[in-house]
Amino acid sequence: MDQDIANIHHDNGQLRTVSFQDGSSIAIDVLYADPIFKEHTSLPSSIGCKLTDKKRISITPDQQTSILGVYACGDCTSLMRSIAAAVASGNLTGP
Ligand SMILES: Cc1cc2nc3c(=O)[nH]c(=O)nc-3n(C[C@H](O)[C@H](O)[C@H](O)COP(=O)(O)OP(=O)(O)OC[C@H]3O[C@@H](n4cnc5c(N)ncnc54)[C@H](O)[C@@H]3O)c2cc1C
Numbered sequence: 001m002d003q004d005i006a007n008i009h010h011d012n013g014q015l016r017t018v019s020f021q022d023g024s025s026i027a028i029d030v031l032y033a034d035p036i037f038k039e040h041t042s043l044p045s046s047i048g049c050k051l052t053d054k055k056r057i058s059i060t061p062d063q064q065t066s067i068l069g070v071y072a073c074g075d076c077t078s079l080m081r082s083i084a085a086a087v088a089s090g091n092l093t094g095p
Pocket of ligand 1: 011040041043073074075076078082083084086
């Protein structure tokens, strides 16, 4: 949904409809948020690493950033935020 939400309606916690600022509404069963992440450090962008549109460090399949020889792994590179995903990406990192 790209429209501005006005209200979320429910019956005893069961989602029913979302209404929008423009007056329209849709029936829903579930709702997922797509939050905008912000890193605690600006180090990657300060050294010139390209970021994705979701503000993750942009990487190749072997975890290289846009700077030759600089690699990144874990949460800063992925929307799949879990220890398993972070460890797995660490295993893939490097030449
Ligand atoms: C509240 C919460 C609950 C979670 N529960 C689970 C769970 O149950 N199971 C699960 O699998 N995952 C869980 N996660 C996600 C999991 O913690 C992360 O996916 C995982 O820790 C990512 O590891 P990482 O090494 O990429 O990043 P991090 O563990 O965040 O490590 C990054 C490190 O870099 C350091 N750092 C940052 N900036 C700088 C800087 N400028 N200089 C030096 N150091 C810096 C930070 O202090 C930190 O120690 C949870 C996360 C949160 C926030």
